[in-house]
Amino acid sequence: MKKLLLAAALACGLVSAQAAMNPLFAPLYTADPAVLVDAGRVYLFTGRDEAQPGGKDFVMHEWRVFSTCDMATWKDEGVPIKARDFAWAKGRAWASDITKRNGKYYFYGTVEHATVPGFAIGVAVSDSPTGPFVDARGTALITNDMTKQTDIAWDDIDPAIFIDDDGQAYLYWGNTVLKYAKLKPNMTELDGPIMDVPVANFVEASYLHKHKGTYYLSYSQHFPEETAYMTGPSPTGPWTPQGVVMERNTKTPTIHQAFFDFNGKSYVAYHNAELPGGGEYRRSVAVEEFAYRADGTIPFIHQTQS
Ligand code: FUB
Secondary structure, three states, rough: HHHHHHHHHHHHOOOOOEEOOOOOOOOOOOOEEEEEEEEEEEEEEEEEEEOOOOOOOOOOOOOEEEEEOOEEEEEEOOOOOOOHHHHOOOOOOOOOEEEEEEEEEEEEEEEEOOOOEEEEEEEEEEEEOOOOOOEEOOOOOOOHHOOOOOOOOOOOOOEEEOOOOOOEEEEEOOOOOOEEEEEEOOOOOOOOOOEEEEOOEOOOOOOOOOOEEEEEEEEEEEOOOOOEEEOOOOOOOOOOOEEEEEOOOOOOOOOOOOEEEEEOEEEEEEEEOOOOOOOEEEEEEEEEEEEEOOOOOOOOOOOOOO
């Protein structure tokens, strides 16, 4: 087995590689995976949980990125961007997403705004998927006051970026209310109104992906959270609920998924808290392989948990 992993690592041209075994990326506590497949590699972005054992809230200052070319060995690519790299942010590097357009990489990250109460979403740009990313606007892309839902401070979190085959980009996000807006081709400005999507029991972690012509809008529902999804014929629906696809974890109430295809196989990245010493604010990212059913639905996927 060791020989096989070494061969895979050498085939990928890696020098420092880590064998993939859930939970990934030990000794770091990581959460909120986002995935970009680019030029034969998977780039998996995470937040980093820095809370001490027994901590009572998230402590998250930076995002991390790891890459692989074989889903067996992962390279730690370091810190592509920190929350405070958005000069208008107070901090708190919550969930993110990443995409590529016209040779540039666009990173969408949740942070706490320094002057507008609550969380906000910023966009940063880089020439490389591993960064460094720099703020592309100098102001937030989405703030609490824009969406008029100031009942909770964290309703503008968890960006999910998707570019359709016709080039139109969509940003989904939200907590309690699921929202989306179109983006201009520059990827840094909204192109039209912010729309609400009524979804029963929606909490957060929306994620839009496309597989063989079908659009999949997945999200966390209830609390403690489980992953559910809907399917539709377009990036804006109409959506058909397809039910729960991943169960709750017993050690943390949150879960946050990213579906992707790589080298002809399908995967979901998510977080639980299975790393020793883990918990609600000390989570760990894992990946499971799965196969779509013949009708395009996703089978129930069990977490790797003890
Ligand atoms: O990591 C902080 C928050 O917890 C994320 O924004 C949510 O999706 C949940 O995972």
